[in-house]
Amino acid sequence: MNDVSLIVKVVAYILIVPVFIFGSYVILHGHLSPGGGFAGGAILATLVAMLVITFRDDFKENPHEIFSILECIGMIFFILLAFFGLSSSFFHNFLVNLNGLFGKPVHFGVNPGYLNTAGVIPLMNMAVGIEVFSALSLIVLMLSMRYGGERK
Amino acid sequence: MKMARVVTLALFFVFLLITSLAMRPFGKPSNTGMDDYFIQNGQAQTGSNNIVTSVVFDYRGMDTLGEATVLFAAASGVLLIFQRAVTGGKHE
Incomplete structure (x- = not known):
């Protein structure tokens, strides 16, 4: 029954932590570097796909x-988060430039890239990251476990 | 019949060549008003150093909501179809 080789299992054990850290990094730095919620969620979902295979x-x-x-x-x-900005409009960025949570002001030009900027954009990145990760993991799980369940 | 396929493919290839030569040069759009506005004001208005993210999650947030909803609907559909298969296989 257990037909996955030892090499695959050991590589999966090694890759769990780096893939998780890389996906979390892409999600959390979405407002500073290329990436964001969709890309990071897809990276985290590949982790689930790897675990399902192994x-x-x-x-x-x-x-x-x-x-x-x-x-x-x-x-x-x-x-x-979109509704919370409804004081002015739907999807209004109500946290930006307030010096509070994610409220550090950013000026035009080259910036050092502080994480504590961009208002609701990091929070939306996290929400979309969780959503994309869960949706892709769910699809992978349901499509793979069906055949796993039929096999006796 | 084979000749017709070859001729169609050649015509399509010629069409692609002509259109690729007739396109405007890369990096020089005809209207730059929107791009210039985002580049000049994006960092100060949204606080995001990544202009693409500021457009995706702030200026065009409704589009991202649609994308997330499409993915949500796809996952819900897969769950709806395959849940019966998973539980049905378990009970038998």
């Missing part, structure tokens, strides 16, 4: 419930 036979049951909940949380968080 450890599919060890799963007792299909863990899709947690991804459904996470997906809904990300979507609701994103729409709520």
Whole structure:
């Protein structure tokens, strides 16, 4: 039954932490460097795909419930952030340039790239990152575990 | 029949060549008003050093909401179709 070779398992164990850190970095630095919620979420979803390929036979049951909940949380968080700016307009950036949370002002030109900038954009990046990660993981899980469940 | 395919492919290739030569030069759009506005004011208005992210999540946030909704709907559809297959396989 356990037909995944030891090499694949060891490489998967080694790659778990770097892939997770890289995906989180791409999500959290979305307002400073190329990337963002969509790209980072896809990177994190490749981690789940790797784990499904490697450890599919060890799963007792299909863990899709947690991804459904996470997906809904990300979507609701994103729409709520859009509604919070409704004092002036939908999707208004209500945190920027206030010197509060993510409120450090940025001026035109080359900047050192502080993380504490850009208002609601990092929060929206996190929401979209969670949503994309959960959605792609859910699709991978459902498409792969079906055949895993049929195999006796 | 084979001749017709070759001629069609050649005509399509010629069409692509002509249109690629007739395009305007790379990096020189005809209207630069919107680009200049984003480049000049994007950092000060949205606080994001990445202009692409400031456009995607701030100036054109509604488009991103649509993208996220499409992905949400796709995942919901996959879950709806395959959940019965997963649980049905388990009960038998």
